[in-house]
Amino acid sequence: MVKTPKKISEGAEADIYESKLFGTRCIIKQRRCKSYIPKELDESLRERRTRTEARAIIRAAHAGIPVPRLLMVGVDSIWMGAIKGDTFQGKKEIPQNAQRVFGELLGKLHNADISHGDFTKANLMSDKTGKIFVIDFGLANITDSYEEKALDLLLLKRSLGKDFGGAIKAYKKTAVSYIEVCARLSEIELRGRYQERTMAAEKDEE
Amino acid sequence: MAVLGIESSAHTFGVGVIENGKVLANFKSMYKISDKGLVPSKVADFHSRNGKRAIEAALKKSGIDISDIKGIGYTKGPGIGSCLRTGQLAAKSISLAYSIPIFPVNHALAHVEITKHICGAKNPIALYVSGGNSQILALAENPYKHYYVLGETFDIGVGNMIDVFARAAKLKPAWGSTVARIAESGKYIQMPYTVKGMDFTFTGLLTHAVKQIGSRKIEDISFSIQETAFAMLCEATERALLLTRKKELILCGGVAQSVRLRSMLGGMCSSHNAKLHFAPDEFNADNGAMIAFVAEKMMQSGMRFSIEDADTDQHYRIDKVRVGW
């Protein structure tokens, strides 16, 4: 039934293996044990993230968003369908139509109250037909928080740079609460820029 | 070709002397923080009173006469406005009195560059962690050579977070080392953990930890806030390391003095066959040598600034700086 898995990639949290399940290619995402952080924290992170990731994948699939097919969930591992293709990480330029799809996908995720938590080029994959998938829901949250949604937009903006234009345009057309989310984004950006180095400074006493 | 550097972005007035990348002196005069924290006007007062003596002490240590100094650097920012201006003023007067070029230096860049230099790192990413800053940085060549921010705190710096917690718990300064010491006998309790890709936020963690004061053992809260914050930094940095495919990490800034943070990052790096570098503590704490070091680089690469351009900027971001060498 199962072929011996072969390690194909290493993420910040997980090792990615390729295997076969019932004759079809599949990906196993196995969250790594990190011996340098407290055991309690390590275990709770791995278990919690595996659960939310599985939940978010199902929720996204229900909302019609292209995501890997969920096959099996363990305590700290997920088995899913393999997408034959590459992420956009290495791409210097993102074509207009892909920018638009990125924005639409994020809008749809947000409409389904999923914040992705790491919505960047590295977590968008396109297959041979050019269909674009969202992967890695490890940092996702099921939430209607504008703040969380704005952070997704901020991460995408950082990741795309000048190619963000097409994405934000499509996001605004798709996301129901884009006005609130975009307002929150401007707020966050201001916060970052004017962040002061105060060292727990008190007000002047005199 | 010796260059003098003055650092005064916060409670340290540091003066360093560098000659061809070699540290000849690294003198510090430090304002002692009371339980109340740092009162900007008082620190600025302290700096103006002690500045001259610190400059003399550094020169004496270096064995170089002030008339043989070929350039002067000072911290332009980021930092506390009134403190920055004391160093700027001293640098301007020296520049005018001895007709030597003046160099406004970015504080964060100085931490990164001196660490890279001292450790001999070739092609690293950097984790810069201090009171008000927590950033993951890498060099980019386009449109010009500069450090870009791969990830950073969305709210407060990790150092500030620990300081605010320690003050709320009525612990004694220096807060970072006090919390670290108390944490040694603590056990882990669950805390909010917020990482978004290579970015992170600390206020949720801080608020939660402060709420536990009184109902949980202070050792346990100290341990948990520190472990959680450092684990977050570790994860964001790990993601950056993998994304950039680099094999070197330099750790710098005040919080780089934490033995625990070093050991966590060391563990993370070795799991990816990457190497962790950090400098001796005198360079992690705010210091003048790093400012002199960057000033010398700026001078050697032909950059020049008029006295009018020698300003200060409390929010001077590292990604705005052109690295001309």
Ligand SMILES: Nc1ncnc2c1ncn2[C@@H]1O[C@H](COP(=O)(O)OP(=O)(O)OP(=O)(O)O)[C@@H](O)[C@H]1O
């Ligand atoms: N369903 C899939 N089909 C094909 N390849 C995949 C699939 N899922 C993941 N991968 C590959 O594995 C890599 C890492 O996966 P993923 O991002 O989920 O791991 P991670 O540890 O959460 O990563 P990080 O935390 O660093 O973002 C991806 O960049 C992609 O190349």
